[in-house]
Amino acid sequence: MRKVKAYGEILEIPDHRIFWLSKIVYSSPFEITIAFVILLNAISLGLLTMPGISGNTQASLETLDRFALYIYTAELILRMISYGTKPWEFFRRSWNIFDFLIVALSPIFSGQVVVLRLLRLLRLIRIFRFLPEVRVLTVSIIRSIPPLLSMGVLIFLALYIYGMAGVYMFGEKLPIHWGDISIAMTTLFILLTLENFPVYLEEAVLVSPLALPFYLSYIFIIVFTVLNVLIGIVLNAMDEARSENRERMNKVKQLDEIVHEVDEMTADGNVTQEEIEHLREKLRMLERQAAGKQGQ
Secondary structure (H helix, E strand, C coil), X not given: CEEEEECCXXXXXXXXXXXXXXXXXXXXXXXXXXXXXXXXXXXXXXXXXCCCCCHHHHHHHHHHHHHHHHHHHHHHHHHHHCCCCCHHHHHXXXXXXXXXXXXXXXXXXXXXXXXXXXXXXXXHHHHHHHCHHHHHHHHHHHHHHHHHHHHHHHHHHHHHHXXXXXXXXXXXXXXXXXXXXXXXXXXXXXXXXXXXXXXXXXXXXXXXXXXXXXXXXXXXXXXXXXXXXXXXXXXXXXXXXXXXXXXXXXXXXXXXXXXXXXXXXXXXXXXXXXXXXXXXXXXXXXXXXXXXXXXX
């Protein structure tokens, strides 16, 4: 099975795919060209929102957007053709499905201005496919979702408890901010940003002597502690994703070195037993490293 380097990793190219075309669509010049078109398209869409542009300028920008769509369509077709006798394999990658939907839906909704503009914006998200660091951030966010959901439940319960306490203490005299549980939780949610905190505290102190410990405990327990824990969860997931990305890049580098050595050994058409043993030792070392990572 042949391999190519793409998106910061080594991709295996099955025999049913057109290898020369796969090398083109995964090549750095091809990816840079598509990324440049996406950026140019983003600039044109931004300029279309500027007030006072002339009719000729608007027509030129809209023409540029149409040409960008043509380029996206051609790119999509080339990538699908590269899958050879099994084009349905194209849809096994999530980014391919996203690209296909964004490009395919544009002609369908050409008569609906709002939907078409949203599809244009979604095209710009395709730039993430060419940015390894963005993929690391995406992986870290996805990994942090389960613990964030647990923390979200905890925060909701805390807001509910504090909201009920606020209704009991301040609801009668401060109905605008503490009239019922929905209003109270809205107030507490706003307080998560510490916006208007002095105003809320000052009016509550005039109502009840418990206002000061109520607000201070909420700020220190919920705002400072819990939110910092949320940030810590995301940062920890990001560190793990970056560590795995470094390991993957190291493996890619080692594989590149082995491929380069194989090319040098076979250049003269004569491969010695010592060279074969050297390659076998390197492969065994990679296998030991992989087995060690799995055992941890």
